Amino acid sequence: MDKKLTVIEAAKLLGVSKEAIYNRLRRGSLQSVVEDGVKYIVLTKTSLKESAPLRRNDTSAEHNAYIELLKTQLEEMKHKNEKLEADKERLIADKERMLIESKEKIEMIYKERDEQLKAILSLANRQITQTETPVPPSSFQNTPIPTPPVVHPFEEADVxxxxxxxxxxxxxxxxxxxxxxxxxxxxxxxxxxxxxxxxxxxxxxxxxxxxxxxxxxxxxxxxxxxxxxxxxxxx
Incomplete structure (x- = not known):
């Protein structure tokens, strides 16, 4: 006895999607009728027998397509992950380089300051040494006494x-x-x-x-x- 089922009912019975039912209608492996504006799938014993291998083939094709899609997505994710790893390595290298450059600059600044401080201390020590060095009295015996400069009484007022x-x-x-x-x-x-x-x-x-x-x-x-x-x- 023939059965009239809606598209959804036929898809559930055959274990396929609605798109697979419509594909079979286009290929002519299934028949349909329209009653009161509703499309019904006419299933006979013959169509049920023929649908079994078709269902396995359709399911296998869907699985294969799904697997291919997963492989494509996995490959894309792999490429993105590789790019992220490369960016991470580049950022780490840049950070290390900046830290090294900053360290070298700081060391150079402190080195220059140390050299300047050493030069100032050395000069100060020389001046202190020269000031504290006693001059023998004999050195003043033949040393002429400098004559103070004559300042005109109005020279300072002029300026x-x-x-x-x-x-x-x-x-x-x-x-x-x-x-x-x-x-x-x-x-x-x-x-x-x-x-x-x-x-x-x-x-x-x-x-x-x-x-x-x-x-x-x-x-x-x-x-x-x-x-x-x-x-x-x-x-």
Whole structure:
């Protein structure tokens, strides 16, 4: 008696996949009918007998394909593992090389510092030795005594800045409560260097003739409370 089974039922009965059932339908080794929109597989005694060897062949083919797939995946994993091992070895080698280079640099730095320290200590020892070495008195008998250099009294003042000169003169003559240093006055009023020189020269020439101007050892003072215009007007 013929059996009508759905595709899923036929696949379970024959022990194959649905795709295998559809393949057999395309090859014509199985028959099917459609009832109410549903496809049924018609199994007869003859088709059941013929399906037995086909099922073994289909299963064997599926197993072989699965085995081939596993072999391919295993080979790919093997290549990936080899690549990872190579990368690991390369990273280890790079790390060792960096450690060696760092060690050599540190040793070089400390070596240079040690050499510098030795040189400084050696120089310091030589200086101490030279300082502590006594000089025999006889060595001074025929040694001429050096003559101290003659320093002009105005040489140091010539190299001082204007601010320093003002500070020195203001300290020296701060006891003159009624007089003011001309240089500080001109600086406070913001005169240019040329203007200050001109005013100083003018008042210096007529200091002895003016009541509001005093020349003290080459330093000019003006009377407090007097404006420069009034002093110059008197001159």
């Amino acid at each position: 001082l800045e204007e601010e320093e000169i003002y500070q020195e003169t203001s300290v020296c003559f701060e006891t003159y409560s009624d007089w003011r240093d001309l240089r500080s006055y001109l600086k406070e009023k913001g005169f240019s260097k040329k203007e200050k020189q001109h005013i100083s020269d003018t008042l210096s020439k007529k200091a002895s003739q003016l009541n509001n101007v005093m020349d003290k050892n080459g330093t000019l003072f003006i009377k407090k409370g007097k404006k420069l215009k009034e002093i110059l007007g008197d001159s």
